[in-house]
Each structure stands twice: as structure tokens, then as C-alpha cells.
Amino acid sequence: MTEPSPAPSRVRGRRPPQGDPVVDRAFALLAAFDAGHRSLTLGELSRRSGIPTSSTLRLAGRLQAWGALERGTDGRFTVGLRLWEVASLAPRSQGLKQVALPFMGDLEEVTRQHVLLAVRDGEDALLVERLSAHQAMPVLYRVGGRLPLHSTGVGLVLLAFAESAFQEHMLAQPLMHQPENVAVSPAALRRTLAEARREGLVTIRRRAPQPLVSVAAPIFGADDTAVAALSVVVPRENAEPRLLGPAVRTAARSISRGLGARRSIGASASAS
Template sequence: MTDPPARVRGHRPPQGDPVVDRALALLAAFDAGHRSLSLGELSRRSGIPASSALRLANRLLAWGALERGEDGRFTVGLRLWEVASLAPRGQGLRQVALPFMGDLEEVTRQHVLLVVRDGLDGLLVERLSAHRAMQVLYRVGGRLPLHSTGAGLVLLAFADPAVQEEVLAQPLVHQPENVAVAAGLLRRTLAGIRREGLGTIRRSAPEPLVSVAAPVFGADDRIAAALSVVVPEEDAEPRLLGPAVRTAARSISRELGARRTIGLDG
């Protein structure tokens, strides 16, 4: 009879990879408001004991996912940016879109945004901004709500119905105004965007602005991104901005291999 295999002390049964989970939790501790963290802050924000956090952080330092300054504080490392730049939904799309975004930025002298959907959020993959452009809330790499931004509404309008229903089922609030969003009104807004191929939204914060956005389609004729301009309310002429944004979005779609006519379903 064959002896059973010797048990390795401390061996855990196969149930996923908790080391990877904890490493990802460390990286997720960083955000736009917490770009530099001490070991204690890293531990508290990730929920990982300080000794384990230090051990994992050192592994991430060795790989380049984290960097550590002379003050002992941790920051996100450039190796992560290097890897993230390979994401096809961001990089390839960005390369195609940049010339057309540059044309829009030259015309508006404000902000031009390129946003993709990631789950129930928008993810800003590129933003061109004029030197004296107005203040905006979202940074490249940051997330923005689908229900209360121009680009987000366009992404939501052309998303699968299941995604729309999941968003509509949530209690929705415009931020930073803190105003509730009525689901019925949002449904009508999304239907209008699908008809027109254009989404327009007015916001009062951080200062009065208008955002005009249009869908960008990929080679599979599914929505790949939303292109938008953000301008001060006093300078906004949606009747002029709309055709410019829609034309740029159509040009990007054509370069991506799309056959779909923007603004028309089917």
C-alpha cells in the first residue's frame, strides 16, 4: 500500500490565490486623493496587517509596481503604467482618436475627452485640454458616472439593455450637485441619444458647463467609446458643437473599421 503524500506544514488547499488578492488590494489602496501612502496607511486602506503589507509591498517594489521615496512613503510604480499602456481598449483606440481629438481641442480651446465603459462606470482614457481651459472634475485614468456625464450617457445609451437596466435599478444622484435622477426621465434621455447620436448635458459644478458627446463604434459595430467636449456654459453653442463632435466620432469609428451609421440603430 502506498503511503499518503506528506502534508506540507502551512499548506492551504487550492481555493484561488489569496496572495494575488492581497497584492491587488494593496494597489487598490491608491486613488486620486491618496497617491502617496505610508506603510500604516497602506495597511489600513487595504485591510492587510502591517507585517503582511510590508512583505507584499517589497515584492511589488522589486517588480516595479510600487516605488518608495526617501521619506518611506509608497507610490504607484511606472511598471504598472507600462503594462496598462498595452491594453487594446485604451491604447489602440487612443492612437486612432488623438488626431481628431486634437482638431476638436483646437476649435474649442477647452477639454476633449475619450471615455470607455468599464463595468458600470466610465473610464477616462485620454483628455486634451487647452492651457486656459476651465476646471473639470475628471483626470485621465479616473472613473466617471454613466448617468450624469455627457460621455457616460452616450456609453449607457448604446450599452446592452441588461447594463442599462442594472444602472437604472440603482438610486442615482447627480454629483456634486447631489440631485436625484428620475429613472423615467433617464430612460427618455437615453432614447433621445440613440435617435440623435448625440448627448448633451449641462452641469453647474465645479462651474457652469456644457458637455456634448457622441458614440464611437468599433469594427464589430458595437460602441467602443464616447467622445465629448466640455466647455463653459457661456461659450456653449450645442448646435455648432454637436455636428463637430459627431463628425469627429464618425471619423474615429471609420478608422476603427466600423460600418454603423452613428445615430441610427440597426
């Protein structure tokens, strides 16, 4: 009978190799900040991250030394510029923004409202750039903010040109229009996505929080897949979708060419 092998001895002072809790806690501290909590006291940072105050102080000090956090004279913590500096190097937004900004500027000059540029990140649209005229209507969209795929112009475009398996995953969920709190019809959403793929354009009209119209088009990359979405957001009373649509589609086509795409916007997508 074979004797059982001895249990592996644990090295004193080392943690099991299933991850680095220190890194996880540092991420938790950074995730405690959001659009409604841009400045946090030590106690707030501890509560929102779920990390004890002593550990929060120690980790926040390390992050502050590196520049990921800053601390004001009032003792409150904010996200540091070093974190923004590193994030600005993300290739999915950097090259895209360089190509897109001149065309976004043209649209902003014509519409005198808002021009949005977004990419898909998980199950959301992530806003990577926004240009807004001085007299533009107030909106909740902010750079770095997340928008729902199923009920925004840029989101619907990104969903329409996503892989079919992802579309089915989203359609299987109980989706709601917010802030109207109205359920999304899967059948109606399928028709919207099919039309977006056919026309290369999405036009939506929202009544809340205030009446607006959004017209969006896809941007394709060098591999001819949709890498981003471009849209204009204008007050509903001033909206002329028949004029806005060609302008947005032309700008999106120009950005796509700048990124090396060969595909024509409006061509049928392979996804169904």
C-alpha cells in the same frame, strides 16, 4: 454497508485551492492608492489595505522590486512606472487612443477647452484620454478616473448604446446626480437614452461645481458596437451646442471609421 471514504489528507504547507491569498493581498495594496492618496506611508498602506504592517512591508518590497511600487527617500510608497507600462498595453485603450488622438487634437484646437475619451468599465465610464487647452476651464476629470454613466456626457452615451439588460439594471438602481445630490428620474433618463440613440449625440448642462456644457457622441468598433464615447466640455457661457454637436459627431464618426466600423453614427440602435 459501505464504509465512508477517508477524508482527503491535507498536504502540509499548501493552502486550499480556492484562490491565492498572496495575489489578493498584492491587489489590495495597489487598490489602496487613489486620486486622493497618491503617496502613502507604510502605516497608511497597511491601514488602507487592511493588511498587517509586517505583511505589507514584505509584499510592498516584492512589488517594489518588480516596479509596481516605488519608494521615495522619505519612505513613502507611490505607484511605479512598471505598472503604468503594463497597463498602457491594454488593447481597449491602446488602439483606440492611437486612432482617436488626431481627431481629439482637432477638437481641442477648435474649442480651446477639454476633449474627453472614455470607455465603459463595469458600471462606470473610465476616462482613457483627455486633451485640454492651456486656458481651459478647471474640471475634476482626470485620465484613469471614473465617471458616472447616468450624469456625464460620455457616460450617457455609453449607457445609451449598452445592451438593454445592462440599461435595465442601471435604471433599477436609485441614481443620484452629484454633487447636486438630486435624484435621477428613471423616466427622464429613459427619454435621454432614447434620444441619444436616435440622434447619436448627448448634450448636458451642469451647474455644479461650475456651469458647463458637455456634448458627447458614440464611437463604434469593427463589430459595429459602441466601444467608446467622445465629448467636449466647455464653459456654459461660451457654449454653442448647435455648432459643437456636428463637430463632435464628425470626429466620432471619423474615429469609428478608423476602427473599422461600418455603422453610421445617429442610426437607431437595436437596444431600446
